[in-house]
Amino acid sequence: MNHRLRDVIGKRGENIVELCLTDYADFPSPLFSPTHLGEKWPAVDYCVELTTLPGKRPFFFVQAKATAATAPHNSLRISSTREDVARLLEIPAPTYILGVHEPSKRVFIRSVHDGVAVKAITQIPATHELTSSNLKMLHDEVVRFWKGRRHKPTKSVFA
Numbered sequence: 001m002n003h004r005l006r007d008v009i010g011k012r013g014e015n016i017v018e019l020c021l022t023d024y025a026d027f028p029s030p031l032f033s034p035t036h037l038g039e040k041w042p043a044v045d046y047c048v049e050l051t052t053l054p055g056k057r058p059f060f061f062v063q064a065k066a067t068a069a070t071a072p073h074n075s076l077r078i079s080s081t082r083e084d085v086a087r088l089l090e091i092p093a094p095t096y097i098l099g100v101h102e103p104s105k106r107v108f109i110r111s112v113h114d115g116v117a118v119k120a121i122t123q124i125p126a127t128h129e130l131t132s133s134n135l136k137m138l139h140d141e142v143v144r145f146w147k148g149r150r151h152k153p154t155k156s157v158f159a
Contacts, residue, residue: 013066013100014045020098020107021048026132031139034062043087044095050142058146060094066102075123076101076108082120088112094145096138099124109138 014036022030034048046062065078078099088095089112099108108124128134 009066009068009102010064012102014064016066016100016102016105017046017062017064017098017107019105020130021046021135023132023135027136031135043084043091050139052139053143056146056151058142060096060142060145061088061091062096062098063088064098064100066100068102071104072101072106072108072126075125076106077123078121080121082118085112085116085121086118089114089116089118094142097121097124098130109134 018034018036021032021034024030029051031050031052032048033051034046036046037044043063044061045064048060048062050058063080063084065080067076067078069077076099078097080097084097088097095112097110097112099110100106101108107130108126109128109130110121110124112121130138
């Protein structure tokens with residue numbers, strides 16, 4: 001595949017991720033507000049805030065991986081590297097790889113959490129497609145993660 005087409009697939013994949021995360025067909029409003037971080041961030045493409053908790057903005061990070069390869073049956077094949085996974089594991093917040101099958105505009109999710117082996121992730125199970133029910137489960141998982149943590153520090157040497 002030529003470099004130009006790869007760039008087009010990647011850009012379209014990022015746009016599909018944003019559309020998927022802001023889908024509200026089965027909700028009163030979108031559950032998430034994704035912000036693209038640009039080329040400067042080596043590990044993540046998006047910081048995604050939850051929009052449903054008044055007075056708080058829990059968040060998670062996403063690395064998007066788009067492919068035009070064969071349509072997924074049991075899993076979507078992606079190309080992450082060992083370094084991608086290691087960098088995501090260093091972030092003290094929920095992190096996920098979103099695999100996008102660009103031709104079908106389907107998005108699949110894989111968590112990169114404590115206990116995940118530091119090795120390339122090359123496939124995401126088809127059961128992890130970001131359907132409305134899985135978007136809700138993602139929302140609830142991120143809420144649970146942040147629920148036990150303070151929203152802000154209680155003091156600072158710079159007060």
